[in-house]
Amino acid sequence: MNGLFIGLTTLDLIYLANSPPQNNQKIVALDYIVAAGGPATNAAVTFNHLGNSATILGVVGSHPMTQLIRSDLEKSTVNQNYQIKIIDLEPTNLNPPPVSSIIVSEATGERAVISINAVKIPASIQAIPADILQHIDVFDLILIDGHQMEISYHIAEVAKSKDIPIVIDGGSWKPGFEKILPFVDYAICSANFYPPNCNNSEDVFTYLSQFSIPHIGITHGGDSIEYLISDFSLNTERLAVKSLIDVPSIQAVDTLGAGDIFHGAFCHYILRETFAEALTLSAQIAAYSCQFFGTRCWMLS
Secondary structure: OEEEEEOOOEEEEEEEEOOOOOOOOOOOOOEEEEEEEOHHHHHHHHHHHOOOEEEEEEOOOOOOOHHHHHHHHOOEOOOOEOOOEEEEOOOOOOOOOOEEEEEEEOOOOOEEEEOOOHHHOOOOHHHOOHHHHHOHHHOOEEEEOOOOHHHHHHHHHHHHHOOOOEEEEEOOOOOOHHHHHHHOOEEEEOOOOOOOOOOOHHHHHHHHHOOOOOEEEEEEOOEEEEEEEEEOOOOOOOEEEEEEEOOOOOOOOOOOOHHHHHHHHHHHHOOOOOHHHHHHHHHHHHHHHOOOOOOOHHHHO
16 A cells, blocks of 8 residues: 655654753663654654555755655664655755654653654645645545645645545644645544644534544544444435543553554555554554654654
8 A cells, every 4th residue: 555644744852861960960871772753754654564565755854964864764684664755845845854863761661752843844735746736546535634734735625635544733823724635535633633722532523523524533542432424425414433542551661653653554444444444453553553662762662
């Protein structure tokens, strides 16, 4: 299967430490990893690892630091083999890529993150390669993480006319999502995804259902996943089924990227399984990844 992942690509500097530093404190890391990151990017790597072809559409540029990103996404070694295609919306951009610095606490697996999102690198729709729009049907599925909203809206509109499934990674609410939601088939959101005037899961389900999204899932970390399946094909009152899915109980080593990995796994499974089964299997992959340091090491075992 072939997936298009639209959104943010970063350079992640990931440190394992006893705990994050306090004010004016210096600490020594126990380990570190340098890898390409970002919601759409981590999802694309996961999708590829599970046996599919993945293309990232975003801004990378030509700053010397971007070579670290490209070499990671084109990695082919004895232990790791994922070759992600990158379609760079601004290949001549000389600015450094967004860099995320992450400290993972060894005892709990919790992470502290400081980063810059794509606010400083929005691409215009004129940057979309013509062949992407002309041959959008080569993709079996599209994931949008909300970090390139205008690009995502334009592609989602075209993809919807071709009946290509569209998934959103609702890690957090971002202005402009409301334009994309009418095209969405699968809204997979975190517990931190709060559209305007929403304060809890019920509000989020109600808000998203107004856009006739048939499949909505809300993850809650180590707690059960809430999901809603609705049938909007009826001319009268819609039919809706809401339920919960338990997630595996684990001792987390590192929770960094678990949501991104969940979304990449979901994109893999939803092309083969029912919605509930895809959520279940994706939770298993995400939970497994949390038992390893970094966003890639789980792929080696």
